[in-house]
Amino acid sequence: MFLSRIKDIPDQRQLKRHSLFYQPTVLDSTTQQPVGHLIDISPGGAMLVSDHSINSGIIMDIRIILPAAFMNTTCFDMHVETMRVNSDVNTDYFAMGLRFLEIDESNQKFIQHLIENYTF
Numbered sequence: 001m002f003l004s005r006i007k008d009i010p011d012q013r014q015l016k017r018h019s020l021f022y023q024p025t026v027l028d029s030t031t032q033q034p035v036g037h038l039i040d041i042s043p044g045g046a047m048l049v050s051d052h053s054i055n056s057g058i059i060m061d062i063r064i065i066l067p068a069a070f071m072n073t074t075c076f077d078m079h080v081e082t083m084r085v086n087s088d089v090n091t092d093y094f095a096m097g098l099r100f101l102e103i104d105e106s107n108q109k110f111i112q113h114l115i116e117n118y119t120f
Contacts, residue, residue, distance in 0.1 A: 015042040018119035022067060023049075029061035029077050036096070038064065041114055045083070045099045053094045058082045059101065066110075067118075076110045078103075 023037040026048055036050030054060075059081045066074055083097040100107070 015044045017042045017047070018115045020114065020118050021120050022118040024067075024114075025065040027063040027065065029063045032063075035062060039095075041111060041119070043100075043103075043108070043111055043115075045080075045097065048096045048098055049088055049093050050096065051093055053085055054082050054096055056082050056085055062098075064110075071110065071113055076107060078107060 017040045019040045020038055023039055025037055026035045027033060028035050035054070036048045038046050039049050040047045059079070061077060061079055063075050063077050066076065068074070079101040080098040081101055083099050085094055085096045087093075088095040100111075103111075
């Protein structure tokens with residue numbers, strides 16, 4: 001019954017999501033405090049899993065910590081908005097949909113590199 005209702009809900013995403021096999025740590029750029037880990041990404045947004053919830057509609061700056069020697073840098077910063085927050089499959093965590101705001105050419109390259117090299 002529930003699964004049939006899910007099929008009736010339109011997917012509002014316009015870009016394909018890619019699951020990350022490397023799940024980068026995400027920090028709040030302002031406080032440098034951990035926010036969570038990215039679990040999937042698209043050119044327009046990402047899914048973040050965290051042990052604490054952030055309300056929908058919050059706009060913030062995040063820092064994504066990259067693997068060593070990732071395009072000659074260790075992190076990149078993004079301006080994002082939380083679009084939705086749900087309990088994760090593991091109910092000790094929250095899954096948060098993020099929308100990227102103000103994506104510059106440099107960030108587009110980082111996102112594309114993540115998609116091409118760290119997703120399955």
